[in-house]
Amino acid sequence: MSASTPDQPLSGRRETTRRRLFEAAVTLISEQGYGATTVDEIAERAGVAKGTVYYNFGGKGELYAALMEWGVTRLTDTLKGAVPPPEAGASPREALSAVLRAGVVFIGEHESLARLLMAEAWRTNRVWYATVLQIRTEAIGVITGLLDELAEDGSLLPDLDTGLAGSALFGMVVTVALDWRTLQPERPVEEVHTALARMVGGLVGPAASSDRTSIRDS
Amino acid sequence: MSASTPDQPLSGRRETTRRRLFEAAVTLISEQGYGATTVDEIAERAGVAKGTVYYNFGGKGELYAALMEWGVTRLTDTLKGAVPPPEAGASPREALSAVLRAGVVFIGEHESLARLLMAEAWRTNRVWYATVLQIRTEAIGVITGLLDELAEDGSLLPDLDTGLAGSALFGMVVTVALDWRTLQPERPVEEVHTALARMVGGLVGPAASSDRTSIRDS
Amino acid sequence: MSASTPDQPLSGRRETTRRRLFEAAVTLISEQGYGATTVDEIAERAGVAKGTVYYNFGGKGELYAALMEWGVTRLTDTLKGAVPPPEAGASPREALSAVLRAGVVFIGEHESLARLLMAEAWRTNRVWYATVLQIRTEAIGVITGLLDELAEDGSLLPDLDTGLAGSALFGMVVTVALDWRTLQPERPVEEVHTALARMVGGLVGPAASSDRTSIRDS
Amino acid sequence: MSASTPDQPLSGRRETTRRRLFEAAVTLISEQGYGATTVDEIAERAGVAKGTVYYNFGGKGELYAALMEWGVTRLTDTLKGAVPPPEAGASPREALSAVLRAGVVFIGEHESLARLLMAEAWRTNRVWYATVLQIRTEAIGVITGLLDELAEDGSLLPDLDTGLAGSALFGMVVTVALDWRTLQPERPVEEVHTALARMVGGLVGPAASSDRTSIRDS
DNA sequence: CATGAATGAGCCTTCATTCAT
DNA sequence: AATGAATGAAGGCTCATTCAT
Structure with a gap:
């Protein structure tokens, strides 16, 4: 997917969303570990709907x-x-x-x-x-x-x-x-x-x- | 419970089982991580039934x-x-x-x-x-x-x-x-x-x- | 709604889109079944964006x-x-x-x-x-x-x-x-x-x- | 899995469960279609827990x-x-x-x-x-x-x-x-x-x- | 007219745990 | 001492639908 090009200008609506998800994910996962962190938590902390994670990255692993x-x-x-x-x-x-x-x-x-x-x-x-x-x-x-x-x-x-x-x-x-x-x-x-x-x-x-x-x- | 004293003589049937489970668990968890390793896998690799893990240790976390x-x-x-x-x-x-x-x-x-x-x-x-x-x-x-x-x-x-x-x-x-x-x-x-x-x-x-x-x- | 009258002259831009969607839908649904065919697939095969399906037909069921x-x-x-x-x-x-x-x-x-x-x-x-x-x-x-x-x-x-x-x-x-x-x-x-x-x-x-x-x- | 041998004596506990699931599934799926029938419904009608479907068949498709x-x-x-x-x-x-x-x-x-x-x-x-x-x-x-x-x-x-x-x-x-x-x-x-x-x-x-x-x- | 990013309810699936044998 | 069938809460994922552009 397009998930593999994180070096683009993070200015569009989509890129804003992606960065928010990144920031939410690093913190949560580093604290709790990958397995113990749920997609729900990540989405909630990023302020987006759960489906958005899948729309943007395709899955938890890809994120x-x-x-x-x-x-x-x-x-x-x-x-x-x-x-x-x-x-x-x-x-x-x-x-x-x-x-x-x-x-x-x-x-x-x-x-x-x-x-x-x-x-x-x-x-x-x-x-x-x-x-x-x-x-x-x-x-x-x-x-x-x-x-x-x-x-x-x-x-x-x-x-x-x-x-x-x-x-x-x-x-x-x-x-x-x-x-x-x-x-x-x-x-x-x-x-x-x-x-x-x-x-x-x-x-x-x-x-x-x-x-x-x-x-x-x- | 008696599950927390692994320093006993590992000679009886029970102790053999416990050691097998230890060895299976270290390997699997070190490779995959705690969250990604299932009790089924551990039991299978140790060659025992799943229930045996619970009989011997009380739970995944305790193991x-x-x-x-x-x-x-x-x-x-x-x-x-x-x-x-x-x-x-x-x-x-x-x-x-x-x-x-x-x-x-x-x-x-x-x-x-x-x-x-x-x-x-x-x-x-x-x-x-x-x-x-x-x-x-x-x-x-x-x-x-x-x-x-x-x-x-x-x-x-x-x-x-x-x-x-x-x-x-x-x-x-x-x-x-x-x-x-x-x-x-x-x-x-x-x-x-x-x-x-x-x-x-x-x-x-x-x-x-x-x-x-x-x-x-x- | 106007979506239910497919017997009009299929000549304008809109009608072209509708026919494309029809053709994509029949094939996919007949092969996979209604439930297993997604709106994404239909839109992709028809070469239009997903929203276009909704614009033209109002929903998957109506299509x-x-x-x-x-x-x-x-x-x-x-x-x-x-x-x-x-x-x-x-x-x-x-x-x-x-x-x-x-x-x-x-x-x-x-x-x-x-x-x-x-x-x-x-x-x-x-x-x-x-x-x-x-x-x-x-x-x-x-x-x-x-x-x-x-x-x-x-x-x-x-x-x-x-x-x-x-x-x-x-x-x-x-x-x-x-x-x-x-x-x-x-x-x-x-x-x-x-x-x-x-x-x-x-x-x-x-x-x-x-x-x-x-x-x-x- | 063992799901592929339906010709065994259906007398044990497991086989009873399997037959129940079969009977629940035929009816529901024939009425509603495969896609529209949920595993929850099947399990409920069979009188077993949802997990039992997966324990016995491995998945909805396999069932x-x-x-x-x-x-x-x-x-x-x-x-x-x-x-x-x-x-x-x-x-x-x-x-x-x-x-x-x-x-x-x-x-x-x-x-x-x-x-x-x-x-x-x-x-x-x-x-x-x-x-x-x-x-x-x-x-x-x-x-x-x-x-x-x-x-x-x-x-x-x-x-x-x-x-x-x-x-x-x-x-x-x-x-x-x-x-x-x-x-x-x-x-x-x-x-x-x-x-x-x-x-x-x-x-x-x-x-x-x-x-x-x-x-x-x- | 058309688009595509975003949504969220609903579903399939996993898996730690229980318990009758 | 051990087993394995059954459980159900929890979580990852899909997809029809919406809407701002």
Whole structure:
């Protein structure tokens, strides 16, 4: 159906409806889980009739799949947007720190989506697993790319498997961020980011301590 | 009711039935999720009649709860058992490495349980959330305890929030291990553990070297 | 409402739309049944938007009713038109044969309508049952009329209940014709008609063999 | 499922339930049509819960298909049982008459089933069309068999296509019988059968007399 | 005249749970 | 200790109908 093109201008009557449904669905599903959330609830929260869900998406599963895709785009766009452009002259370590910050901030602002993502991350035989995998792959790809640059730079732990390291950092960031939102929501985001950045700093080798900016090194 | 004591000798007819149901349930639920797994499926896979589930556990939810508890015990016992005893004379850093290895190995052998755990980790309004949280807390507690020892030792990043760091390491280990099982199951467990241990070495301490004099070196 | 007069000149834009809808509806409904055919399907096959069905007919039921009436008219007109006029000097037997041929040919050309008719023929508590009954009554009336003439003529099996016989011949013709279209569509229509005519020939008694024209009898 | 073996002893609890559902379904569906009959109605009339329909048949469609098969068996068994055994010394013509009577009587006693059968007879793209076709084929087969005997006997119209003639007689009998039940239910069954038998005598043989010398008479 | 997005009552179906055996 | 037929509340989905454009 036309459900697979969420990147169109969301201005027409139909697109307004679709966005409303998205927003209602993320929240409800992330709180209750997919199975425990009913189409009635989603429709009611979105302020439309139940049939409208079916008219626009074809079914509950398709709505969820479309939702995932919609979320993907947002997350990867955010992460990619956080990588400092070459002309900014940022060090790889700074770039990594910036991406981590973007990740933490994003999760802070889109908790629901992040919870959803983790709940489905290793549930391999759901129909939308491919989509979820793709999201994670793209997000991790941004991190792995930076680690590769650091490796070439020589300022990374030698012989680190950057693929595995990317996955590890991803899991670390998401876990820390969700625990923060769930267990200590009052803590300022900067505190969380700082702690993470300090830990990750250890990865880049003794030469790049956090008080000496490494810009001139690059 | 007697259904909540799975730690008895599993030898009688009844206990055989219970174990079969456990095993059927972990696998199915970890693959499909709690909501998408039916009691019929569980009973069929266990080779018993549907009524037997109710006779033995009282309901689907209770089976799941018992399952979680069963899993918890196994995980925390494993992790605690991996901490080298004081008389072994292992360094805190070695102890941490041993615990991480135990974690990776455990996940490799109890994939289903791990998938389950992550799927429920941040779904706060489920009835068994308390149980899940407890598991994670205990597991993270083991890690945090070691980090605290490292801190006293001076061989840790100064002023690191060990609670947050424990959560970070936990997420990192689980993520890496599940990605390994899901995407590269043929990879030997030792390889995964080695890569992970090296990273963690970098994350928690300023020096990548494993001896105790690292602080002075920086 | 103006929707119930399908006998107008079908030339304007509106009438074109109406005819398209008719044709789409007969086919679909005869294949799938009334209940299993959706307004969406009809509109799609007709190449118009769904709302157009309502604009033109007021509803699914009304479309179906109009359809039936359209069919009735065609069938009875055809059968009546097939009765040789008195001035043609045809024997009643020839007249009967001509009507049977007309029936078979009509069904061959309007399969869908015939299937529809039989599907509804004895479903007495549908709203359009009256219409269906009327069609059958008129069609059977043409046959019964001829049988009555034959009876007066003395060239019919004595004491035959012409009402029942008309119903029997009607059922015979429709059944044979639909079986022909459904199971042996490649068979030429003449073959079917000949076989039927020979069977019916037995009804008119030994005096009226098909090689001796009965004109002088009348 | 086990739904496909309706010929088992209908004595257990389950089989009692199944028969009840059958009886409820034939009546309702024959009156209202498949689409207009709800599972709720069927279950209520059968005196069981709605879920029981699904437990026993798997779905509305499957119930209907099983129903058809159940009906088939009854009809063909009846017709076959009506054929006089060779040792009875009945003439083929008498045998045909006996079968027709059996058909009329059966329809009189199982109106609903007959209405159902005709409603689906030429609706070729329903899932159960194959079943319906099979029923009709078997029933017609009994008639055709007798016609073939008549043909060998010489007491049939020469060169008559017995397949087509069987179809014709089947349609005739069903049409007459259903019109009788629908429009003149008070009429005694014998009257209907007598009229029918006289007609058929005329249709299939050149002489209306029941002795074997008819050919010479013409 | 025609459109198509939106609606909501009604229906089919699923599935956790019960209970007589 | 186990079974499996039966249950019925709950939920996903269909589709005839409406109406603003």
